[in-house]
Amino acid sequence: MHELSIVMGIIKIAEDHARAAEAAAIDEIELDIGTMSGIDMDSMEFAWTQAIQGTMLKDTVRKINSITAKAKCLDCDTEFEIKNYYDACPVCGEHLIEILQGKELKVRSLLVS
């Protein structure tokens, strides 16, 4: 379950930034997570509740911006939403596609006090 490593990474980034800003508490954290980032949200949820114990994120409100994956067909230039790498272009049926968005996995902002 790599989601635990990912949550640990999020905690480290958040705590580093909060400490650098000399904040006492992190009230909110805003995350960008693409639908094709490789994160399973149920595993993430489980890892989150385990990992935040004893950290500055223990009582933090979490806001997740889910970013829907989009691709562009390299054959006919159609842009379309995708769920999987193997989704074909809805117009020409080709599998030659380029991912435009949906791989995001980042800490966007913190609200600290």
Added chain:
Amino acid sequence: MCATCGCGSDGKTTFYLVDKDQPHTHDHSHPHDHVHPHDHGHTHAHPHANEKKIIDVEQDVLYQNNLLAERNRGYFDAKNILALNLVSSPGSGKTSLLERTLKDLKGELEFAVIEGDQQTNNDADRIFATGTRVTQINTGKGCHLDAHMILHAMQGLKPKDNSVLFIENVGNLVCPAMFDLGEKERVVIISVTEGDDKPLKYPDMFHSSTLCIINKTDLLPYVPFDIEKAKANAKKVNHHLEIIELSCTTGEGLPLWYNWLKSKVLQPEAV
């Protein structure tokens, strides 16, 4: 717990350089003698407790891993080391492929190996038996290698200039996909005893690999594996993916793999 990788809840990663005189005694857990970027030492209590403030972080969660991966990549490039990350489900034949390769190409190419496993040293012992320099990383509960572990493994292994470095990842097609180790190429191995829909079930891994090896072709007569379907599925996920079919047991197809390998080795520039 190591601050950079956060692997497993106990974070206990150990490294063994397998060695003739002292088998399995080089046991050091995370010697932190290098500077990790992002450690701030502000400890004093904060005076304005009620002021709320937004911090624009805009940081990739894998930033730390990717930074260390680039650092590894720079080291490999400088020494002209071809680093390959071998990934597969448990038991697809990663270690068997390495054993064959190390024996068959001995004298032609210089090799070093990093073995990733949660608990045992079995794979490293098998590699050591071929006469190759090998370091075992035990990840404990961690289900993948990360760039930070490779960086530490390298400190003991010290691969030679112009060598090929094989990194056998933990048997798992999910987690290792997200962690760049600094490798030049990622090689995904499946065997015909698995489903031909593997690429569709684990698309991230097949998407991020450059070569797919289909192993255990000697068993094709006995299993319902449709090799053309498996290849088509792999191509659907990644149209750049090269595919080689082989059997580590009979040796069929191995020359294709050896040719691929040699084509990736850059000859050192003549001075």
